[in-house]
Amino acid sequence: MAPKAPADSESSYQLIRRLVTEYGAKHWKRYAVAFALMALSAGTTALIAYLMGTIVNKAYVDRSFQAIVIIGLITIVIFCARGLATYFQAVIMSRIGNAIIAENQRRLFDRLMNQNLGFFAERHSSEFLHRLSTGANSATQVLRLLVTSVGRDALSLIGLATVMVIQDPVMSLSALIIAPPAMWMIRKLVKRIRAVAKAQFTGGTRLFQTLQETIQGIRTVKAFTLEDRLRHRYYENVAAVEYEANKMARVSNRSSPTMEALAGVAIAAGVIYGGYRTIEMNATPGEFFSFITAFLLAYEPAKRLARLQIELNAGLVGVRQLFDIIDAPSTEAADVDKPKLVMDKGRVEFKDVRFGYRENEPVLRGLSLVAQAGQMTALVGPSGGGKSTILNLILRLYEPQSGSITIDGQTITAVSRHSLRQQIAYVGQDVFLFHGTIRDNIGFGKEGATEDEIIAAAKAANAHDFIMSFPHGYDTHTGEQGLQLSGGQRQRIAVARALIKDAKLILLDEATAALDSESERLVQDAIAHLTQDRTTIVIAHRLHTVAHADRIFVIEEGVVAEDGRHEELLRKGGRYASFYRLQLQNQDEPELVAATA
Template sequence: MKTIRHFISYYRPYKVVFSIDLLCALTISIIDIVFPLILDYCSTTLFAQDATHILRLVGFVALGLVLLYGLRSVCRYYVSAQGHIMGARMESDMRRDLFEQYQRLSFSYYDRHNTGIMMSRVTSDLFDISEFAHHGPENLFISLVKVVGSFLILFFINWKLGLALLAVTIVLFVFSLFQNKKMKRVFMDNRRKIGEVNASLQDSLAGIRVVQSFANEDKERRKFEMSNGRYLDSKIDNYRIMGWYYGGTNFLQGLLYVTIIVCGGYLIAKGQMSAIELATFALYINVFVSPLEILIEFTEMFQKGFSGFKRFEEVIDEIPEITNAPDAKPLSDVKGVIDFEHVGFSYEDNETILDDVNIHIKAGRKVALVGPSGGGKTTLCSLIPRFYDVSQGRILIDGKDIRAVTLESLRQAVGIVQQDVYLFGGTIRENIAYGKDGASDEEIVAAAKKANIHDFILSLPDGYDSYVGERGTRLSGGQKQRIAIARVFLKDPKILVLDEATSALDNESERVIQAALDELAKERTCITIAHRLSTIKNADEIIVIDDEGIKERGSHDELMAENGIYANYYRLQFQDREER
C-alpha cells in the first residue's frame, strides 16, 4: 500500500487532466454499453411497426447515434492524446526525482552500484511505469464500468443465464490471480537481468580503448553473451508464463460462449427466455468479453509497471549518508585552517583505512602526503569535502566542524585536481566554465591563461568552442589536466587538493602543469598527494602515511636528515638520476 500511495502521489499535479481522462473513459464505456440496448429497441420495437413510422423515426435514431459516436471520438482523442501526455509528464517527473536522488547520494552508494544498472532504472523501467500510469487506471476504469454495466443489463435480461456467466467469470479471475503471482516474480527478474545487460554494455563501451588495445574483443563478447543469455532465459520464462496465462484465459472466455449456447438453449426450451433476448444477450457478451481482455492485458501492464516502480522506489528510498545537519550554517570567509582531530575511517566492510589521525594545517601552508598506495592518502583528502564522513573524530576548517556547515558552502571552499581528469561532453569553454556558474568569457580566458592552456586553445580551429569528445578523448592527458586546472582557477577555492595531478604525464607536460599548479596554489591551503617526490620538495611539511598511520612528518631537508622512510623513497626515485 505504501508503494501504491507513493505511485498515486505522482497524479497530484495532473488531477484535472486525470479526472477529465476518467470522465472521457466513462463516456466511452457508457456509449459502448448503450449501443446494444438501442439495437434491441430497434429490432423489438421500432422495426416491428409500419413502414411510415419506421421511416419517420429512423432518422432521429441515426442522428442520435452520430452524435453519440461523435462524442465518443472526442473522448477517445482526449484519452489517447492528453492521457498519454499526462503519462509522459509523470515519467518526466519520476526521471527528474530519480536524477536528483542520484545527485544526492553519497560516494559510498556509487562504490556499491553499477552505472549501467542505474541507467536502466532511468530508461526502461520508467517507460513501463509511464505506460502503466496512463493506461492502467484508464483501462481498469473502462473495463470495470463495462463489466459491471454489462452484468447488470445481462441480469436484467435473464438473471439465471447471468448467474451462469458470473460463475465462469469468477473462475477466470481466480485463474488470473494465480498466474499473476508468477508474472510478478518473472517481471522483477526481467528488470534485474536487463540491468545486467546495460551494465555489461556500459562497462565495455566505456573501456573500449582498453578492450581494443589488449585485443580482448572476444572476451568482452563472451561477457556480454553471458548477461544477454541470462536476460534471454528470463524473457523465455516470462513468455512461457504469459503463454499459459493468455491460453488459459482465452479458453475460459470461450466457455462464456459455450455457457450462453447451452444455458440459453435450455432456457428457451423451457420457455423462460426468447430467441431475441438470447441474441441481445450475445451482443452484450461481446461488450463484456472485450473489457475482460483489457483486464487481462492490464495484469501484464500492472506487473511491468509495478516491478519497475518498486526498483524506482529502491533508489528514491535510499537515504543519503552525507547530508546537511538540521542547523547547518554556510561556511563563510574561509581562511583555510584545517584540523584532523583523532580522525578514523572504515568502509562498510569494516576495513580500517585511517586510525587516530591528527594533523594541523595552517592557512596558506603547502602540505604533501606521501606513502605507499592504499595507505589512505586519497581517503584522507576525500574526507575534507565530505565525500565520505569520518567514522570517528572530526575535521575542522577555521575551527568549525565540517559536519556543522552546509555541504554546498564546504565544497565551494575546496578545489580538487585529480590524476584521472573527467571532462564533460561539450566544448572547452563549457568545461572550464563548469568551475563557476555564470562565468563570463573574460573570466574563462583569464583562468585558461593561468593554467597555461590559452595559447593551445587559440590554435584550435574553433578555439574555445572546440568539442572535447566524450571524456575529453580528443585531447591529450596534459591538455585535459590543464583544462581541469583552469576549471579550479575559475572556482577560486581557499583549499586546494592535488591528488597525483602530474603522475601520469611526461616530463615536458609535467613541467608546464607543475608551473600552473604552483600558480594555482598561491595564497591557498594546499594538500598534495604525490608519488613524484620532485614535485613536493618545496612543501612546508611532508607527511609520510602508510596503512599503520602517520610515520614521519617534516620538511624535505628534515626528513632526509632523519634517513627514514621518506629518505629511502627519495633515494630509490633519484639515485639513477643523481649518478648520471
C-alpha cells in the same frame, strides 16, 4: 543490490496505495476529467449494443425505413462522441504519465545527490539508469492500469452487463461461467509473475552494466583485444534477458487458452438459449442480437480486468526498484541549517583522525598533521597509506569516525558541506570532464562565469593556445569524459576550472602522475598559478614535483611516519630518503649525495 519484490498481496496493496496517495492525489482533477471521458466512452459502447436490438426489430419486425435512418444518424453521433472521448482521455492520461515520470526522475536524481561516495561504491552506475527508466515508467503504467481498469473496462462491463440483463436476465447468467475458474487461475499465476519480473529486471541491469563498461573502457578493450570476451559476456546477458522475456510471455499468457475456451462455452450457451427463445418462444430477434452484441463487446474488458492482477504485479516490481532508491536514507543529509565556513587563511589541521571504508579495516589510525595557511603541504608515501583518504575527508566525501578536522579553527563537520566545498578547488589524477564544450567545463568552476574570466583562467592554466588551435575554439566539444582531448589537455582544463573558482584551499591528487615530461611541465606551470598565495595540499608519487613544498608528510599505514622539508628528510635518511633513492636508483644522484653528505 538485489531488491526484494513485494512478498504478498498486502505489500502490493501498500505499494498501490502509496502510488495513489503520492502521485494520483496530485493529479486528481485531470484524472477526474479522464475518468468522466472514459465513462462517456463506456456509456456509448453500451448504447451501441442496446441499439443493435432496436435496429434489428425496426428492420425485420416493424420494417420501418425511417426509423432505421434515424437510428443510423444517432449511431454516427454516438461513434463521434466515443472517438472524441477516447482521444481526449488518452491525451490527458499521457500528460499525467509524463508528469509522473518527470517527477520520479527528479526525485531519484535528488536522492542520489544526497548520498556519499560509499553509497555509490556499493553499486554499479548502470543500476541507477535501469531503475530510473524501468521504475519511473512502471509507476505510470500501474496508475494507468488502475484508472483505465475502473474508468474504461469496469464501466464498460457494467454498462454492457446492464444491457444484457435488460434484454434477458436468465441468459445473462451464462456469462458467470467464466468467473470462478478464471479467478482461480489468475491467483496461481501472480506469484510466478513476480519472480519472473524480478529476474527480468536483474538481467536488464547486467545488460546495461556490460554495455556501459565496454563503451567507457573502449580503449582498454581495444588495447587488450577484449572484443570477443566482452562480446561473449554481452551475448550471454542478452540471452538471459531474452530467456526471461520468453518466460514472462509464457507465464503471463498461460491463462489465455482456458479463458478463450470458457468464453466459447459461455457464448455458445447464450447463442443456443437465445436462438431457442427466438425460434420456439417467439421472442423478438432484436433482444437476441442486442444481447449477443453486448456479450461480445463485454468479453475484452472482462478479459483485461481478469488479467489486471497479473499486469499490476509485473508493474509493481519496477515500482519497487524505484522506491528502493527514493526511500534510501540519505547518507549525506542536507545540512543547510549549519553555519557557513568562514575561511580566512586556510589552515587545515587533523587531530587524531581515525577512519576506515569498511569495518575492522582502518585506513587512518589516529593521524595528526597541520597544513599551514598559504603554504604547500605535500603528502607522499606508499599506495594504500591513506593519502587520498585525507583529501576525501577534507572535502567531507566521507566523515571521520573519530578525531577532528578543522579549517581556521572551525570543525568542518560543524559547518555546511556546501560552504566548505565552495571554498576548495580540487584537481585529481583522473580528470572528469562533462559532456559539452571546453567553455562549459571551465565555467563549471564558477557559476555565472563571464567569457573574460573563462579565457583568463585558460591562459593561466596554459590551455588557451591549444584551445584556440581547434577549429571551434572554446566551443569545441570534449566528448564523453573528455576522450577527444589528450591527458595533458584534460589536466590543464581541470586546472583552469579550479583557477576560475578562486578558492583559498587547493587539493591536488596526483595531478601530473599520468603525463609525459612536456605535459607535466605545462601543467606544473599552470598549478604554480593556481597555488600562488593559497593553502595547498598535494599528493605526489614523483617526489621531484614536491621538492619545493614547504612541508612534506610521509603517510604510511594511516599515520605520519615522518615530516619536514625536502632537504631535512633527505638528511634524516629515513622513509622519504628511501623512496627518493628508489626513484633515482637508475640516475645520477648529485642532489641526494649533497643532501646526505
